[in-house]
Amino acid sequence: MHVVILAAGQGKRMRSALPKVLQALAGRPLLAHVLDTARALGADKLSVVFGHGGEAVRAALDAPDLAWAHQAEQLGTGHAVAQALPHLPESGPVLILYGDVPLTRRETLSELITRAGTDGFALLTVDIPDPTGYGRIVREAGKVVRIVEQKDASEAERAITEVNTGILCCQAQHLRGWLARLSNDNAQGEYYLTDIIAMAVADGITVQTSQPAEVWETLGVNDKSQLASLERLHQRNLAQALLQAGVTLIDPARIDIRGALVCGRDVEIDVGCVFEGEVTLGDGVRVGANCVIRNTKIAAGALIHPFCHLEGASVGPKDLIGPFARLRPGTVLAEDVHIGNFTEVKNSAIAAHSKANHLSYLGDADIGSRVNVGAGTITCNYDGANKFRTVIEDEVFIGSDTQLVAPVRVGRGATLGAGTTLTKDAPPAELTLSRARQLTLLGWKRPAKKAK
Structure with a gap:
C-alpha cells in the first residue's frame, strides 16, 4: 500500500509564518500525527505533497520512508495528488490523507482499506447536522454516484447531510487514468479530486463508503x-x-x-x-x-x-x-x-x-x-x-x-x-572551613540618606 498525504496548503487563515502542517497539536506538528498513523498502517511508501514553506516542512519531518512531491501552484486537490504520480506504483491500493487532519484513527483507516478491497474504491464519509462548506455525497438507489462541492451544488443537494471527508482509497492503475481526465470546469476553476468518484461509477466500479466512530476524526485545521x-x-x-x-x-x-x-x-x-x-x-x-x-x-x-x-x-x-x-x-x-x-x-x-x-x-x-x-x-x-x-x-x-x-x-x-x-x-x-576572622568595628555607623 502507498499513502499520499496532501500538505501543500499555505494556511493563510493561520496568520503565521509557519506552514500550516507544522502548526503544533499536542506539541508536535499536525503532519507528524498523520505520518504516525500512516506508518502504523504498514504502508510501503509515503508521499508528501508539499508547497508553501515546503523546505521547512522537509527539514522538520524528512525520513527515509518519505517521498516528496512539490506542488508549485495550488490548483486543487486533484492537481495535488497528480504531483505524487511519479512516486506511485503501477498497481496496488493508494490511500489519500491530509496533513491538516491529524486525529483520524488507524482502526478507521484500516476499515476503509478493507472496504476498498483488492480492486475497488472506498470513501470515508460522515454525517453532520450543518454540512455547509463540505462536498455532498450524492446517492442514487443507495449507491454513491458522485460528490458535489458546496459552490456547485443545487438547493436539493445542499440539503444532503452526508459529506465527503476527502479521505479515500483506490487502486493506483485506476487513479492514474482518472487524474488524467480531470477538468477544472467548475466554480472554483480547480481540479477536484472528488470528480474521480463519478469517473469510477462510470467505469463500473462500485464506490463503497465507511464512516468513523467519531466525527472529530475527520476534522481539519484552517485557523x-x-x-x-x-x-x-x-x-x-x-x-x-x-x-x-x-x-x-x-x-x-x-x-x-x-x-x-x-x-x-x-x-x-x-x-x-x-x-x-x-x-x-x-x-x-x-x-x-x-x-x-x-x-x-x-x-x-x-x-x-x-x-x-x-x-x-x-x-x-x-x-x-x-x-x-x-x-x-x-x-x-x-x-x-x-x-x-x-x-x-x-x-x-x-x-x-x-x-x-x-x-x-x-x-x-x-x-x-x-x-x-x-x-x-x-x-x-x-x-x-x-x-x-x-x-x-x-x-x-x-x-x-x-x-x-x-x-x-x-x-x-x-x-x-x-x-x-x-x-x-x-x-x-x-x-x-574557610572564613574571614570575625571583627566588630566599634562606632561604625550606616550611611544616612542625604536630604535633597
Missing part, C-alpha cells in the same frame, strides 16, 4: 481557533485513556500531554501538569499541581511536589522533589533522595538517601550517599570557558552558604563549615 478546539478534543481523549488505564487525574480537563506518557499502577496527577516528550511514571508516583515534566523517568513511589520543572532526568524510587525544584538534563537520582524548594540539579548523580532541601545549585557533581547539602550551597562548575566536576563522597555534611570551586573533592565523612569557599580538596572525616 488558530480550530487548532485550539482540536487540541482540547485530543487532550480529552488522552485523559480518558489514562483514566481507563487506572490513573487518577484530579481534573481530566486540566492536563496536557505533548508526547508519550506511560503510567504504572496507582499514579496520581494533580491539575495543570504538562508532560512533554517521553515520560514514564512508575507505580504509586504522585505529581503535584502545575509541574512541567519533559523526557524524564520517575521511579515507583516518588513524590513530585507542586511547581517543579523536570527535564532529561531520572528520578529514583521514593524520591521527594520540590516544591519549586528544577532537575535539568543529566540528573540521575538514586532512591530516597530529597531535592527541595528552589534547588536546581544539572548533569549530576546523587546516591541514595542524600538531601539538598533548600536553595542550592548542584551542577556537574557526583554526590555520594547520606550526604546533607545545606541551604545556599553552590557547585562552582564553570570558570568562564570550561566545566569541571565536583565530587562529594558518602556521609558528607555541607554547611549552609558553601561554595565548592570545581574541580574539587570532599572526602568521605567530611564536614564543611557554613560559609566555606572550598578551593582545595577536603580530607575525609575532618571539619574544613
Whole structure:
C-alpha cells in the first residue's frame, strides 16, 4: 500500500509564518500525527505533497520512508495528488490523507482499506447536522454516484447531510487514468479530486463508503481557533485513556500531554501538569499541581511536589522533589533522595538517601550517599570557558552558604563549615572551613540618606 498525504496548503487563515502542517497539536506538528498513523498502517511508501514553506516542512519531518512531491501552484486537490504520480506504483491500493487532519484513527483507516478491497474504491464519509462548506455525497438507489462541492451544488443537494471527508482509497492503475481526465470546469476553476468518484461509477466500479466512530476524526485545521478546539478534543481523549488505564487525574480537563506518557499502577496527577516528550511514571508516583515534566523517568513511589520543572532526568524510587525544584538534563537520582524548594540539579548523580532541601545549585557533581547539602550551597562548575566536576563522597555534611570551586573533592565523612569557599580538596572525616576572622568595628555607623 502507498499513502499520499496532501500538505501543500499555505494556511493563510493561520496568520503565521509557519506552514500550516507544522502548526503544533499536542506539541508536535499536525503532519507528524498523520505520518504516525500512516506508518502504523504498514504502508510501503509515503508521499508528501508539499508547497508553501515546503523546505521547512522537509527539514522538520524528512525520513527515509518519505517521498516528496512539490506542488508549485495550488490548483486543487486533484492537481495535488497528480504531483505524487511519479512516486506511485503501477498497481496496488493508494490511500489519500491530509496533513491538516491529524486525529483520524488507524482502526478507521484500516476499515476503509478493507472496504476498498483488492480492486475497488472506498470513501470515508460522515454525517453532520450543518454540512455547509463540505462536498455532498450524492446517492442514487443507495449507491454513491458522485460528490458535489458546496459552490456547485443545487438547493436539493445542499440539503444532503452526508459529506465527503476527502479521505479515500483506490487502486493506483485506476487513479492514474482518472487524474488524467480531470477538468477544472467548475466554480472554483480547480481540479477536484472528488470528480474521480463519478469517473469510477462510470467505469463500473462500485464506490463503497465507511464512516468513523467519531466525527472529530475527520476534522481539519484552517485557523488558530480550530487548532485550539482540536487540541482540547485530543487532550480529552488522552485523559480518558489514562483514566481507563487506572490513573487518577484530579481534573481530566486540566492536563496536557505533548508526547508519550506511560503510567504504572496507582499514579496520581494533580491539575495543570504538562508532560512533554517521553515520560514514564512508575507505580504509586504522585505529581503535584502545575509541574512541567519533559523526557524524564520517575521511579515507583516518588513524590513530585507542586511547581517543579523536570527535564532529561531520572528520578529514583521514593524520591521527594520540590516544591519549586528544577532537575535539568543529566540528573540521575538514586532512591530516597530529597531535592527541595528552589534547588536546581544539572548533569549530576546523587546516591541514595542524600538531601539538598533548600536553595542550592548542584551542577556537574557526583554526590555520594547520606550526604546533607545545606541551604545556599553552590557547585562552582564553570570558570568562564570550561566545566569541571565536583565530587562529594558518602556521609558528607555541607554547611549552609558553601561554595565548592570545581574541580574539587570532599572526602568521605567530611564536614564543611557554613560559609566555606572550598578551593582545595577536603580530607575525609575532618571539619574544613574557610572564613574571614570575625571583627566588630566599634562606632561604625550606616550611611544616612542625604536630604535633597
